[in-house]
Amino acid sequence: MSDNGNNLDLSSRLMRLVIVGHVDHGKSTLVGRLLSDTGSLSDGKLEFVKDICEQQGKTFEFAFLLDALQEEQEQGITIDTSQIFFDTPKRKYVIIDAPGHKEFLKNMVTGAADAEAALLLIDAKEGVQEQSRRHGYILKLLGLTQVAVVINKMDLVDYDEKVYSKIKTEYTDFLESLGVEAREFIPVSAKLGVNIAELKDEMPWYKGPTVLNMLDQFEKKPRPDHLPFRFPVQDVYKFDERRIIAGRVESGKLKVGDRVIFSPSSKQAVVKTIEAWSVPEQPNVATSSESIGFTLDEQIFVERGDVCTLMDELPIVSTTFDANVFWMGKRNLEKGRKFTIKLNTQEVECEVHEFKKAIDASTLETLSNQDHIAKNDVAELTLKTRSPVAFDLFGSIASTGRFVLVDEYDVCGGGIITTYSPTTKEDKLRDEVRTRDFNWIKSDIKPEERAYRNGHRAALILITGEPGSGKGPLARTLEHNLFQNNFQSYLLDRRNVNLGVSADLSESTVEDESARRLGEVAKLFLDAGHVVISTSNAFHKEDQEDLRLLANPYQVIEIQVTSQPTGEPDITLSLDEAQDAKAASTKIQDFLKEKKILMGHNYSI
Amino acid sequence: MDHLDELENQSIFILREAYKNFKNLAMLWSIGKDSTILVWLARKAFFGHCPIPLVHIDTTYKIPAMIEYRDHYAKKWGLNLVVGKNQKALDEGMNHEKGRIVCCEALKTQGLQCIMDEHGYTGLILGIRRDEEGTRAKERYFSPRDKNFEWNFKDQPPELWDQYKTTFADDTHIRIHPILHWTELNVWEYILREKIPIIDLYFATPEGKRYRSLGCAPCTGTIDSNAKNVAEIVEELKHNTTTSERSGRAQDQENTYAMQKLRARGYM
Numbered sequence A: 001m002s003d004n005g006n007n008l009d010l011s012s013r014l015m016r017l018v019i020v021g022h023v024d025h026g027k028s029t030l031v032g033r034l035l036s037d038t039g040s041l042s043d044g045k046l047e048f049v050k051d052i053c054e055q056q057g058k059t060f061e062f063a064f065l066l067d068a069l070q071e072e073q074e075q076g077i078t079i080d081t082s083q084i085f086f087d088t089p090k091r092k093y094v095i096i097d098a099p100g101h102k103e104f105l106k107n108m109v110t111g112a113a114d115a116e117a118a119l120l121l122i123d124a125k126e127g128v129q130e131q132s133r134r135h136g137y138i139l140k141l142l143g144l145t146q147v148a149v150v151i152n153k154m155d156l157v158d159y160d161e162k163v164y165s166k167i168k169t170e171y172t173d174f175l176e177s178l179g180v181e182a183r184e185f186i187p188v189s190a191k192l193g194v195n196i197a198e199l200k201d202e203m204p205w206y207k208g209p210t211v212l213n214m215l216d217q218f219e220k221k222p223r224p225d226h227l228p229f230r231f232p233v234q235d236v237y238k239f240d241e242r243r244i245i246a247g248r249v250e251s252g253k254l255k256v257g258d259r260v261i262f263s264p265s266s267k268q269a270v271v272k273t274i275e276a277w278s279v280p281e282q283p284n285v286a287t288s289s290e291s292i293g294f295t296l297d298e299q300i301f302v303e304r305g306d307v308c309t310l311m312d313e314l315p316i317v318s319t320t321f322d323a324n325v326f327w328m329g330k331r332n333l334e335k336g337r338k339f340t341i342k343l344n345t346q347e348v349e350c351e352v353h354e355f356k357k358a359i360d361a362s363t364l365e366t367l368s369n370q371d372h373i374a375k376n377d378v379a380e381l382t383l384k385t386r387s388p389v390a391f392d393l394f395g396s397i398a399s400t401g402r403f404v405l406v407d408e409y410d411v412c413g414g415g416i417i418t419t420y421s422p423t424t425k426e427d428k429l430r431d432e433v434r435t436r437d438f439n440w441i442k443s444d445i446k447p448e449e450r451a452y453r454n455g456h457r458a459a460l461i462l463i464t465g466e467p468g469s470g471k472g473p474l475a476r477t478l479e480h481n482l483f484q485n486n487f488q489s490y491l492l493d494r495r496n497v498n499l500g501v502s503a504d505l506s507e508s509t510v511e512d513e514s515a516r517r518l519g520e521v522a523k524l525f526l527d528a529g530h531v532v533i534s535t536s537n538a539f540h541k542e543d544q545e546d547l548r549l550l551a552n553p554y555q556v557i558e559i560q561v562t563s564q565p566t567g568e569p570d571i572t573l574s575l576d577e578a579q580d581a582k583a584a585s586t587k588i589q590d591f592l593k594e595k596k597i598l599m600g601h602n603y604s605i
Numbered sequence B: 001m002d003h004l005d006e007l008e009n010q011s012i013f014i015l016r017e018a019y020k021n022f023k024n025l026a027m028l029w030s031i032g033k034d035s036t037i038l039v040w041l042a043r044k045a046f047f048g049h050c051p052i053p054l055v056h057i058d059t060t061y062k063i064p065a066m067i068e069y070r071d072h073y074a075k076k077w078g079l080n081l082v083v084g085k086n087q088k089a090l091d092e093g094m095n096h097e098k099g100r101i102v103c104c105e106a107l108k109t110q111g112l113q114c115i116m117d118e119h120g121y122t123g124l125i126l127g128i129r130r131d132e133e134g135t136r137a138k139e140r141y142f143s144p145r146d147k148n149f150e151w152n153f154k155d156q157p158p159e160l161w162d163q164y165k166t167t168f169a170d171d172t173h174i175r176i177h178p179i180l181h182w183t184e185l186n187v188w189e190y191i192l193r194e195k196i197p198i199i200d201l202y203f204a205t206p207e208g209k210r211y212r213s214l215g216c217a218p219c220t221g222t223i224d225s226n227a228k229n230v231a232e233i234v235e236e237l238k239h240n241t242t243t244s245e246r247s248g249r250a251q252d253q254e255n256t257y258a259m260q261k262l263r264a265r266g267y268m
Helices: A027-037 A045-055 A070-075 A102-113 A130-141 A161-178 A211-217 A425-439 A447-454 A471-484 A494-499 A507-527 A541-551 A575-579 A581-594 B003-021 B033-045 B064-076 B087-091 B100-119 B184-194 B230-239 B258-264
Strands: A015-021 A082-087 A092-097 A117-123 A147-152 A182-187 A231-237 A244-248 A253-255 A259-263 A267-275 A285-287 A291-296 A307-310 A316-327 A339-343 A346-360 A365-367 A378-391 A402-407 A410-419 A459-465 A489-493 A531-535 A555-561 A571-573 B025-028 B054-057 B081-084 B123-125 B142-145 B173-176
Touching: A015 A027, A015 A102, A015 A130, A027 A082, A027 A092, A027 A117, A027 A147, A027 A211, A092 A102, A102 A130, A117 A130, A117 A211, A130 A161, A130 A316, A130 A378, A130 A410, A147 A161, A161 A182, A182 A211, A231 B003, A244 B003, A253 A267, A291 B003, A316 A425, A339 A378, A339 A410, A378 A410, A425 A541, A459 A471, A459 A507, A459 A541, A459 A581, A471 A489, A471 A531, A471 A555, A471 A581, A489 A494, A489 A507, A494 A507, A507 A531, A507 A541, A541 A555, A555 A575, A555 A581, A571 A575, A571 A581, A575 A581, B003 B033, B003 B123, B003 B184, B025 B033, B025 B100, B033 B184, B054 B100, B064 B081, B081 B100, B087 B100, B184 B230
Parallel strands: A015 A092, A015 A117, A117 A147, A147 A182, A459 A531, A459 A555, A489 A531, A555 A571, B025 B054, B025 B123, B054 B081, B123 B173
Antiparallel strands: A082 A092, A231 A244, A231 A307, A244 A291, A253 A285, A259 A267, A259 A307, A267 A291, A316 A378, A316 A410, A339 A346, A339 A402, A346 A365, A346 A378, A402 A410, B142 B173
8 A cells, every 4th residue: 555645634535436337347357456556455365365266276366356255256246345445646445346247236236326436347348238338327327427438358359449449439329328428438458457557558549547547537526515404304312401403414504593494394493502422612513424413492393304404495395206216126116006215314105106217227228108117227207205205306416316215125226306396286285385484474472472371372173074963063162162261262164264265266266275275264363373173064185184284383183073084083073972062072172181282371470 | 524524424324323223222342442433433423322232242252351441431431231141152161172163153143142132132233344354345334134143145235325224024133334434544543533442452562562353362363563552553554554454363264255154144
C-alpha cells in the first residue's frame, strides 16, 4: 500500500466503485490484478491462493484472490459481492466485485446500489452479452451514471483495434438509448496486466487513460446539503427525561429553532435541541448523512415513518405514483397481489395499479400486453399504497425517491419514483387539504388554550348506520347532554349545509362536493374548539374518508348504529342500544372521557 | 464530515434499525476492540444508553485479563451483561486439543446457540468486518440464519439503499453487522478519536509483543510490535498492512476453507 506523504485527510476521499458485466468477462480477474498491481495484497495471500490451486490441481488465477467461497473457486464464478479495499496515490477505494451470472442479479444490485462509479466489463472475444445490457440498465435505474467501459481479454483478439471499435459503437448506442454516457472505453488484458496500472505497448492505437487513471478521474458525489431538508423518522426514544426523535438527515440542513412539519400527518413543532452523546459540544445544526436526534418544543405525536421537513419545502404525499422497478423475486411481480413497500422508514402495503410497460432488461424489448414481470426484468408502472406515503421524485431528491418491494419476507424489487400526478379523487383532495393547511392563518389562541377553557378537545363525532336506525335522535340527545355538561357541542346537520353552503350545487355535482363542503364547515367548528356531531344516511366509506382527511389533525370518532358493523368504528351500537338514546349517549361520553377528549373543567388551576 | 464520521453515522443508522425491528435483540461482546466500539456506537445511537443486552460467550479459555476488563466496564457503563457457556461440552472435557474447529464450534458456536435459545433472542448484533477475511467480505449488514444457525451464503438477501431484511420466518434469526464496512485501521482511528478505553492486551509488552486479534489463550498468538498505545497502533497499521489481522488466530489456518466452514455453521 502506498504512502504518498500527503497529510490531507486521505481517508475522507474514499471512493466506492463497482465492477459489473456478463459472467466470465473477467471482473474478478480485474480486481485481483488491481490489488496486485497497487501492492494491496497482504503478505502470503498470493502464496496462500497459489497453494490452494496446487492442492486442487488448478492453474492460478487472479480471480481466486477475490472468490473466497469454496463454491466460487470450484465453479470459477463469483456468487456473492466482495468488497476489497485498495488505494492509489490519489485516494482510497473500496472496490465491489459484483457477480455477472444472471442468477445472482440481487447480489449485483447489492454491490452496485451504494457505489459512486462503475466499471462495466465486456469480453473482447464474446462482445456485448445479455448481462452487459442488463447491468447497464440496472446501473441507470440505480442512478449510477458515472460509468467507464473496460473491454477485457484484448490479448485473445490480438489487440485488434477493429474489435475494440465494433464493441465501442454497439455499446455506445445501447447506453445512449438509456440516456447514459460512458466516460471512456478502455481496452485491456486484466490477466496480463495490460493498460491496468500502466499503458503497455500492445495497443499503440489507444491514447486514453489506464484503468487506474480512469478511476482517479471519477468524482466524489457531493453530499446533498443544498437540497431541501428530509428526515425520515427512524424511532422515538424515551430512555430518560428527553423525548428524542431519532433518524438520519437524508438531505439538507436542520437548525435548532427551525419550525418543522411531519408528513403525512402534517403535525408541526419547533426543534428545541439537537441531541448527541460524547461530543465536545452540543450541536445546533445537522446536515445530510448524519444520524441524529432532536427534541421538540411541543409533545406532538410522531412515529417511525413520518418524514420531517421544513415548512416551505414539503414532500409529496400520495397513495399513487409512477415508478421504474426492477424485479429479483422468485415469484412474479403481478397485479392483484399485495406487497410491502419500504420507502425510507415508511412501510406500507401496496399493489401494482397499472403496468405501463414491461421490459426485458437484457434486450430492452417491450414485453407487450403483459401485466406482470418475472425475475430479472424491469417495468414502468403505477403503484398504489394502502395509506398515504411521503416521498419526492427520484430526479429531485434521490434518497427519498426510491424504495424496495418486499414479497412475504424478502426484498424482491427496487424502484425509483419517476412522476406523480394526482389521479385519484382522494389524492386530489389530499393535495388540496395540504395546501389549505399550510396557508391557514392561525388564531393567536392555541387549540390547547381553547381545550383548557372548554374542558374538552375539539373532535368530530360521526354517527353512521342504516336509515331509520335512530341516529338522528341519538345525535340530538348527545348534543344536548354535552351542552348540559357545559361542553361546546354542535350538531352539524348535513341537510343544513346543503340548504345554504351547498345550495348552488347541481344534481350531478352534489354527491362528491357536498361531502367536501360539509367537511370544510366542520373543520371551521373544530378550529373553534367544538365537539361537532354529524349524522347522515348518506355516509358511505368514501365520504367518511374525505371527512377524516378534511378534519385532520382533529380526532374523528365513528359511532356505528348497526346490526352488521363494517370497517373499524370506534363504538358499535346495536339497533336496540340506539333506541335508548340516553344510555347510548352516556356510553359515548364515557368513551370520550377515556380518549381524553372530554377532560372536564378545571378553573381552579 | 470526515470518513470516520461517515462510518459512525452509518453504523448508528444500522443499530437503530436493528433496535426498532427486533424485539428480542442481543449484542455479542467479545471484549475485543471491534465489539467494544460497537458498545460505544450503541451509546452514541441511543444517547448515552445501551438498551440492548450484551452477551459474552465464555469458553473459560479466554485470557484472564479479558474477564477483568469485561466486568469493570459492564459496571462502569451500566451494561446489561449476559454470560453464556457450553457447560455440557466443558464438563465433557472439550478443549482445542480435540481439534481447533471442533473446539470453536462446541464452545463458541454452540455456547452462543444455548444462550440464544435460553433467552429467545431473534436478532444478534456482531462486530465483524469485511476486511477481516474473505468469507466475511461477503456478508450482509442484516444476515439471516436458519433454525440450525446455518448461513446460506449462496442465497443472501439483496441489500440496497439501506433497506435491510427485517422480516423473517419463525425459527430463523438475523445477524446484524453494524461495522461491516469498517477496516482495522478505521477501528483504531476511531478508538483514538473517541478515547475509548480498550483492553491493554493490544499494546506491546516491553518484550515487543502484542495481540492484534483476541481470542482464547491457547489459540491466539501475539505479533512483533513496539506499538505501546492507540496512536502508535494507528501509525503501525498505516505503514504495515501487508500482514493479515487474523494471522495470530490458529483456527483460520487449520485448513483451506476453515473460516467458511465455521461461519456457515454459525460461527461469528
